[in-house]
Amino acid sequence: MTTDPFPKEAAAHLSLPGGAITIGGMAKGSGMIEPMMATMLSFVTTDAAVPRGLLDRALREAVNDTFNAITVDGECSTNDCVMLLANGASGTTVDEASYSLFVGALTDVCRELALGIVRGGEGATKLVTVTVTGAASAEEARKAAKAIANSPLVKTAVHGGDPNWGRLIAVAGRANVAFELSRAAVSIGSIVLFRDGKPYDEAAPLAAEYLKRAEIELAVDLGVGQASSRVWTCDLSAEYVRINADYRT
Amino acid sequence: MTTDPFPKEAAAHLSLPGGAITIGGMAKGSGMIEPMMATMLSFVTTDAAVPRGLLDRALREAVNDTFNAITVDGECSTNDCVMLLANGASGTTVDEASYSLFVGALTDVCRELALGIVRGGEGATKLVTVTVTGAASAEEARKAAKAIANSPLVKTAVHGGDPNWGRLIAVAGRANVAFELSRAAVSIGSIVLFRDGKPYDEAAPLAAEYLKRAEIELAVDLGVGQASSRVWTCDLSAEYVRINADYRT
Numbered sequence: 001m002t003t004d005p006f007p008k009e010a011a012a013h014l015s016l017p018g019g020a021i022t023i024g025g026m027a028k029g030s031g032m033i034e035p036m037m038a039t040m041l042s043f044v045t046t047d048a049a050v051p052r053g054l055l056d057r058a059l060r061e062a063v064n065d066t067f068n069a070i071t072v073d074g075e076c077s078t079n080d081c082v083m084l085l086a087n088g089a090s091g092t093t094v095d096e097a098s099y100s101l102f103v104g105a106l107t108d109v110c111r112e113l114a115l116g117i118v119r120g121g122e123g124a125t126k127l128v129t130v131t132v133t134g135a136a137s138a139e140e141a142r143k144a145a146k147a148i149a150n151s152p153l154v155k156t157a158v159h160g161g162d163p164n165w166g167r168l169i170a171v172a173g174r175a176n177v178a179f180e181l182s183r184a185a186v187s188i189g190s191i192v193l194f195r196d197g198k199p200y201d202e203a204a205p206l207a208a209e210y211l212k213r214a215e216i217e218l219a220v221d222l223g224v225g226q227a228s229s230r231v232w233t234c235d236l237s238a239e240y241v242r243i244n245a246d247y248r249t
Numbered sequence: 250m251t252t253d254p255f256p257k258e259a260a261a262h263l264s265l266p267g268g269a270i271t272i273g274g275m276a277k278g279s280g281m282i283e284p285m286m287a288t289m290l291s292f293v294t295t296d297a298a299v300p301r302g303l304l305d306r307a308l309r310e311a312v313n314d315t316f317n318a319i320t321v322d323g324e325c326s327t328n329d330c331v332m333l334l335a336n337g338a339s340g341t342t343v344d345e346a347s348y349s350l351f352v353g354a355l356t357d358v359c360r361e362l363a364l365g366i367v368r369g370g371e372g373a374t375k376l377v378t379v380t381v382t383g384a385a386s387a388e389e390a391r392k393a394a395k396a397i398a399n400s401p402l403v404k405t406a407v408h409g410g411d412p413n414w415g416r417l418i419a420v421a422g423r424a425n426v427a428f429e430l431s432r433a434a435v436s437i438g439s440i441v442l443f444r445d446g447k448p449y450d451e452a453a454p455l456a457a458e459y460l461k462r463a464e465i466e467l468a469v470d471l472g473v474g475q476a477s478s479r480v481w482t483c484d485l486s487a488e489y490v491r492i493n494a495d496y497r498t
Contacts, residue, residue: 073401075420152322152401153493160494171324237494238487244402245409245486 005120008042010112012105019092021048023105027082027113042067042082042113048102049088054095058103059084066110069142069231072121073240074150082110118232123240127215128158132172133228134184134221140177141229144222147175155236158216163207165193172220183223188216254369257291259361261354268341270297272354276331276362291316291331291362297351298337303344307352308333315359318391318480321370322489323399331359367481372489376464377407381421382477383433383470389426390478393471396424404485407465412456414442421469432472437465 008027013020025044050058063082084106094102119127130149135141148154151171157164165186172179186194189210191203210216257276262269274293299307312331333355343351368376379398384390397403400420406413414435421428435443438459440452459465 075400075402075423151324152489153324156490156493159490162494174324236490238490240401241405241408241485241487241490244405245411 008113008116008120010109010116012109014101014105016048016092016094016098016101018098019090021046021090021092021094021102023048023102023109025109025113027117041080042110044082044084044106044109044113046084046086046106047088047090047092048086049091049093050086050102051093051095054099055084055086058094058099058106061103062107062110065230066107066114069145069229070114070118071146071149071231071233072118072124073236115232118234121234121240122243123237124234125214125237126158126235128155128233128235129215129217129230130233131217131219131228131230132222133219134223134225135227135229136178136222136225138227138229140222141227142231144172144175144177144179144220145229145231147171148218148220149231149233152236154218155233158211158218159235159237161208161211163188163191163193163204163211165199168218168220169194172222177222178224180223183221185219185221185223187219257362257365257369259358259365261358263350263354265297265341265343265347265350267347268339270295270339270341270343270351272297272358274358274362276366290329291359293331293333293355293358293362295333295335295355296337296339296341297335298340298342299335299351300342300344303348304333304335307343307348307355310352311356311359314479315356315363318394318478319363319367320395320398320480320482321367321373322485364481367483370483370489371492372486373483374463374486375407375484377404377482377484378464378466378479379482380466380468380477380479381471382468383472383474384476384478385427385471385474387476387478389471390476391480393421393424393426393428393469394478394480396420397467397469398480398482401485403467404482407460407467408484408486410457410460412437412440412442412453412460414448417467417469418443421471426471427473429472432470434468434470434472436468 011022011024013022023044023046025042027042067082115127130145132141132145135144148168148171153167154171157167168186169184182197188207191207191210193200193203193207260271260273262271272293272295274291276291316331364376379394381390381394384393397417397420402416403420406416417435418433431446437456440456440459442449442452442456
């Protein structure tokens with residue numbers, strides 16, 4: 001049993017045609033977090049039997065939209081890793097036919113671990129989901145979402161409960177991706193603050209109320225294409241500065 | 250006369266073969282600073298007569314290693330600009346022969362203005378010069394220097410007076426540039442803390458003492474080639490968070 005206030009343990013139980021299997025995992029990390037799969041610790045196990053090639057493919061796929069989609073401070077650590085071990089003890093084998101079920105459950109476990117890391121981020125008081133839509137490509141969507149998720153002005157605005165759509169638009173505009181202001185949109189939760197080149201400042205008080213929550217959704221549409229990406233971050237607090245200014249390695 | 254505690258005014262007087270000229274400038278800005286020459290306000294004037302093509306070339310050259318080499322928070326603003334106006338009132342013309350003298354003085358003026366912006370950065374208590382040497386190319390040197398200058402872990406370490414060479418090496422290693430740890434080096438001021446793959450932790454107390462200064466030099470050698478770059482940044486303080494969490498646009 002964990003005593004971590006931000007648990008980083010997760011499990012999934014899955015019935016496959018060949019039998020039932022379990023996937024379990026645990027992770028650690030709270031600062032120096034923007035993994036590029038060199039530097040954070042996470043261990044995932046399963047009692048399924050999985051051919052090596054399939055296991056590798058499943059982990060890469062699951063990690064891409066979970067561990068590789070989180071950032072606390074934009075700092076890749078020097079020892080990130082996710083290990084996936086499969087011992088076959090369930091007697092059930094994962095094959096091409098059951099692969100998508102397996103990778104879906106594996107992704108759920110990885111996402112739960114990754115979000116645990118962000119919730120427990122240094123100085124963090126809020127978990128922030130950044131969704132970018134309307135991008136020219138998946139790469140550009142991810143690039144814009146990461147720029148927003150690492151922006152100190154966005155992260156301090158969230159910390160201060162400020163529904164500052166201008167900072168979101170400004171970061172999208174400087175993210176070096178295709179962006180069309182006249183078709184762009186910004187919402188905080190389900191509250192639209194900017195659309196078709198026009199601000200809706202009358203909605204700001206509602207958005208400010210929403211920002212008091214512990215889990216926040218920010219969405220930016222780049223107004224260009226159909227691609228999207230989702231990343232997770234936390235707010236930037238004075239406590240983050242205190243922790244890292246006082247901490248001596 | 251300025252009443253700004255961090256003056257952003259500068260002037261240079263220059264004797265050219267054809268006569269004496271003056272270059273003067275002023276700037277504003279303290280947050281949302283990592284200009285990509287779209288977004289900050291700076292005006293530079295000269296009484297020299299300068300042909301349009303030469304004036305354009307001189308400004309681009311001067312800006313590259315001054316305004317485009319500073320960062321407060323990695324946030325490009327939406328209205329950065331540097332304007333250079335030449336009215337010829339001195340009666341002296343700048344030509345190809347005197348160009349390098351002119352661009353040198355212009356660069357001095359721009360550097361002084363740019364450093365004024367960083368000194369007055371939101372929440373800043375220290376001006377930090379980051380020099381990267383031993384890079385494979387000038388672009389890679391600049392990229393690594395910018396990564397270091399925008400690293401929250403480096404900026405909080407400087408704020409806390411922590412001679413943390415590990416954070417400098419870690420950022421260099423994740424900056425996506427050629428880097429050779431066994432030939433890399435880190436110094437703070439003139440104090441070497443890491444060289445040829447070996448830390449010199451006995452020098453840490455001296456470096457900690459040095460970090461109490463208001464103007465700090467950080468140097469990282471990537472151990473690969475001959476190219477170098479210099480950028481300027483400030484420390485990251487709890488005050489930066491307070492200013493930007495409380496500020497409502």
